Amino acid sequence: MNIVDQIKKLKKEKNAVILAHNYQLPEIQDIADFVGDSLGLSIEASRTDAAIIVFCGVHFMAETAKILSPQKIVLLPDKNAGCPMADMIDAESLMALQARHPDAVTVCYVNTSAAVKAYCDYCCTSANAVKIVQNILLNHKDKEIIFIPDKYLAQYVSAQVKHDFIIWEGYCPTHAKIMPENILEAKKLHPNAKVIVHPECRPTVTSLADVVASTEGMSKYAKKSPDMEFIIGTEIGIIHRMKKENPDKIFYPVTEKAVCPNMKKITLEKVLWSLEDLSFEITVEPDIMEKARLSIERMLKIV
Ligand code: 13P
Numbered sequence: 201m202n203i204v205d206q207i208k209k210l211k212k213e214k215n216a217v218i219l220a221h222n223y224q225l226p227e228i229q230d231i232a233d234f235v236g237d238s239l240g241l242s243i244e245a246s247r248t249d250a251a252i253i254v255f256c257g258v259h260f261m262a263e264t265a266k267i268l269s270p271q272k273i274v275l276l277p278d279k280n281a282g283c284p285m286a287d288m289i290d291a292e293s294l295m296a297l298q299a300r301h302p303d304a305v306t307v308c309y310v311n312t313s314a315a316v317k318a319y320c321d322y323c324c325t326s327a328n329a330v331k332i333v334q335n336i337l338l339n340h341k342d343k344e345i346i347f348i349p350d351k352y353l354a355q356y357v358s359a360q361v362k363h364d365f366i367i368w369e370g371y372c373p374t375h376a377k378i379m380p381e382n383i384l385e386a387k388k389l390h391p392n393a394k395v396i397v398h399p400e401c402r403p404t405v406t407s408l409a410d411v412v413a414s415t416e417g418m419s420k421y422a423k424k425s426p427d428m429e430f431i432i433g434t435e436i437g438i439i440h441r442m443k444k445e446n447p448d449k450i451f452y453p454v455t456e457k458a459v460c461p462n463m464k465k466i467t468l469e470k471v472l473w474s475l476e477d478l479s480f481e482i483t484v485e486p487d488i489m490e491k492a493r494l495s496i497e498r499m500l501k502i503v
């Protein structure tokens with residue numbers, strides 16, 4: 201039996217579901233039951249009635265799935281698949297920042313650890329960050345807002361809602377590799393292509409784009425648009441899904457350098473071993489889990 205058939209067989213026997221982020225390797229996306237962005241994956245994790253979730257993504261995503269489905273077994277096939285941006289802030293540094301701004305509301309990007317989320321008022325993803333902040337400002341228009349950890353996402357949202365934030369100097373090393381000159385060169389080569397980028401990109405990059413969206417938003421736009429060519433400013437793994445869903449359209453990565461090494465740690469072998477050994481199980485301390493869940497549930501209520 202080949203490895204894909206072995207995974208399918210074991211998945212059925214163990215009542216498991218495979219969730220994969222849009223940046224996963226093509227062969228992982230192809231065996232997944234659901235492929236999506238951080239928001240879609242956490243909603244899917246909370247809805248599934250499978251007993252086991254094999255999460256093909258990075259640690260904070262699997263942790264979010266565990267927080268929303270504490271009774272399920274959540275597995276991350278490579279325990280070292282982390283997110284360097286999420287690791288740029290810890291709970292102690294956040295508390296120190298909050299102590300300097302005692303009246304501020306804290307909004308954390310989902311790319312944070314459960315320990316950090318436990319000290320936040322609202323969680324958000326790139327798909328709903330603008331909406332979450334607009335919602336906060338609706339009732340408190342002069343409220344101080346701490347937005348962590350992505351300075352570029354913070355700058356993008358801040359410009360959209362026209363409100364200054366207290367920001368953290370975090371960033372995604374993969375998206376930081378996308379430079380404005382890459383977009384300008386790609387536009388010169390493909391003058392008819394629409395430019396779609398992720399809000400984790402630098403403001404000098406988002407300002408050159410036709411569309412700024414989460415990975416799910418980017419995929420939906422490419423599907424719906426009457427345009428035939430697209431320049432894609434995010435991790436290049438998403439192009440597999442875009443090509444699959446739109447075989448007649450053409451997708452150009454802004455730069456081949458936009459690769460997230462952590463997302464690429466998950467392989468078919470590791471998915472199989474994960475199902476065989478129930479490894480690596482994600483656990484979160486109960487008090488952290490309860491507190492972190494509040495910020496995620498507040499987000500889900502708004503969206
Ligand atoms: P999305 O929620 O848009 O999929 O983004 C997650 C992420 O880590 C992007 O780098």
Ligand code: SF4
Binds near residue numbers: 463
């Ligand atoms: Fe983290 Fe960036 Fe990788 Fe997304 S692409 S998981 S933000 S390092």
